[in-house]
Amino acid sequence: MxxxxxxxxxxxxxxxxxxxxxxxxxxxxxxxxxxxxxxxxxxxxxxxxxxxxxxxxxxxxxxxxxxxxxxxxxxxxxxxxxxxxxxxxxxxxxxxxxxxxxxxxxxxxxxxxxxxxxxxxxxxxxxxxxxxxxxxxxxxxxxxxxxxxKTISDVALKNAIQVYNENRLFLKKVYDLRMNDPPLISGVEALEIVLSSMVTSKEEHNQLLNHLLTEVSNRAEMPKGGVRLLVSGSVMDNSELLKIVEAVGGSVVADDWCTGSRYFWDLVDSDGDPLHTIAERYLNKIPSSFMLEGEERFGHTTEMTKRFDVEAAIIFVLKFCDTHMFDAPQLMEELKALGLPVLYLEWEHSLSGLAQLKTRIEAFIEMVGGVE
Ligand code: SF4
Missing domain, CATH: 3.40.50.11890 (Rossmann fold)
Structure with a gap:
């Protein structure tokens, strides 16, 4: 299978x-x-x-x-x-x-x-x-x-920390499979892996990730690669847009959004009072766009572009997602300062206007040089 x-x-x-x-x-x-x-x-x-x-x-x-x-x-x-x-x-x-x-x-x-x-x-x-x-x-x-x-004991919390941290470490290892060129897993697959971790038991997910990491190098069909992209922006709870990106010559190798690296990048400290360390982790994690910690958020984006050897970036902002809309101009400047071409796109969750989005994505990837 x-x-x-x-x-x-x-x-x-x-x-x-x-x-x-x-x-x-x-x-x-x-x-x-x-x-x-x-x-x-x-x-x-x-x-x-x-x-x-x-x-x-x-x-x-x-x-x-x-x-x-x-x-x-x-x-x-x-x-x-x-x-x-x-x-x-x-x-x-x-x-x-x-x-x-x-x-x-x-x-x-x-x-x-x-x-x-x-x-x-x-x-x-x-x-x-x-x-x-x-x-x-x-x-x-x-x-x-x-x-x-039900009483939530410290023992139960410590066990939860251990299971959740294991999931985060597995997810990081899965993300590192995208450092290869071409990557060992596609951007669509990476997104679906993170989304699935959000809707299933972490123990079951850990088993699946362990199996994936053991077997992935033997997979029958590898992703074909393309222009190495970072994606950023509002929440992305389905893979339809990334399917388009990867069908027209893009290869999504990194992300900075809440259904990706921002979700799992930081661990909970397993030493100390569990409720304190959990609270600390969540407030200190890679900040989402509603937080005032813009520098740290953009710092994470920059780190991702370097770690995954990114060639260009696409910022997907949902219409009327004001926090990401306010972030976008500054984020674009930060990415351009790294020498990366950037495409800013607004989209509707229902995917209306998809044909137009596809044309713009295709033209951008062609411009960056992914299409022979
Ligand atoms: S407006 Fe809020 S809920 Fe909607 S996508 Fe943006 S951050 Fe998420």
């Missing part, structure tokens, strides 16, 4: 996976922002799953949301309104961008869900912000314990 296909299957069957957990008497808790400390959910013996959108029309959500809501948040809300996430026992949001914050209220009001919780995530990393965030994580733990009638 192809060692990559299980990851795609996990993404495609994510609702069934979650439902099968329920038949084992376990809870499933959805989350929407990578600042949600999944380790606490795992330590409560529940399955944490990121809530994705889909490519369908959002006519149910359109009734409630203003026209300038980002189409990812709109799509996630729409999929819940139509019942796709009805199996969720809980939903956790975190204070990040305005779209997410306001849609939390919509979830609370319109989606019938047994448990719902909001984590106030600071947007800075001052000492006071760290102290505040620790209290927030403690409040989240207490809230989970009360809602699901």
């Amino acid at each position: 192809n060692v990559l296909s299980p990851f795609r299957n996990l993404v495609l069957t994510r609702h069934d996976i979650a439902k099968s957990w329920k038949t084992k008497g376990k809870h499933v808790i959805g989350w929407s922002c990578t600042y949600t400390p999944e380790e606490l959910i795992y330590a409560a013996n529940a399955l944490p799953v990121m809530v994705f959108g889909d490519l369908e029309s959002t006519k149910l959500a359109d009734i409630y949301l203003p026209i300038n809501t980002c189409s990812f948040a709109r799509s996630c809300f729409n999929s819940s309104l139509k019942g796709d996430n009805d199996y969720l026992d809980g939903f956790v949001a975190s204070s990040s961008c305005d779209n997410r914050n306001k849609i939390f209220d919509m979830w609370r009001y319109h989606i019938k869900i047994p448990y719902i919780h909001f984590i106030n995530t600071p947007h800075t990393r001052t000492e006071r912000a760290h102290n505040f965030f620790y209290e927030e994580i403690l409040r989240f733990k207490t809230s989970l314990e009360k809602a699901f009638g």
Whole structure:
């Protein structure tokens, strides 16, 4: 069997996976922002799953949301309104961008869900912000314990840290397979691997990653390579755009987005009080665009371009994703200062206007020199 296909299957069957957990008497808790400390959910013996959108029309959500809501948040809300996430026992949001914050209220009001919780995530990393965030994580733990009638012990948290760190280290090794030229796994495959880690149990995912790393050099068909690209921008919860990029001569070897390296790059310190080290890791991780830590975010992007020997970059920003829109001009300057050609694209989560996007991507890759 192809060692990559299980990851795609996990993404495609994510609702069934979650439902099968329920038949084992376990809870499933959805989350929407990578600042949600999944380790606490795992330590409560529940399955944490990121809530994705889909490519369908959002006519149910359109009734409630203003026209300038980002189409990812709109799509996630729409999929819940139509019942796709009805199996969720809980939903956790975190204070990040305005779209997410306001849609939390919509979830609370319109989606019938047994448990719902909001984590106030600071947007800075001052000492006071760290102290505040620790209290927030403690409040989240207490809230989970009360809602699901289960004490979250330090032993369970330490075990969760170990399992999650193992997953992060595996994912880093998988990413390093893209240092080769041509890379041993494609950008589409890398994205599907990270997405699948967000919707399945980390133990199962660790086993699959271990198997992949052992077997990948024997795979029958290697990616064909092309112009080595870094991709950055808003959340990317499906692989359709990267499929286009790689079909027209691009080879996505690095990323800087929340469904990629920003999700797993940093480990939790396994020494010390587990709740403290978890809180520290999440506030100190590669910053998302709602954080004020722009220099560190762009520093990570720069590091990725060097580590993966990138030739050009594409910034994919979802329409009305204001935090990434504000970031983009500065990010473009940073990348251009490294001598990299940069393409900035705005897209709709439903993939409307795809033909035009494809033309621009194709022309860019041709310009950079990937097409003979
Ligand atoms: S895509 Fe942008 S605006 Fe939409 S939820 Fe994510 S960060 Fe917020």
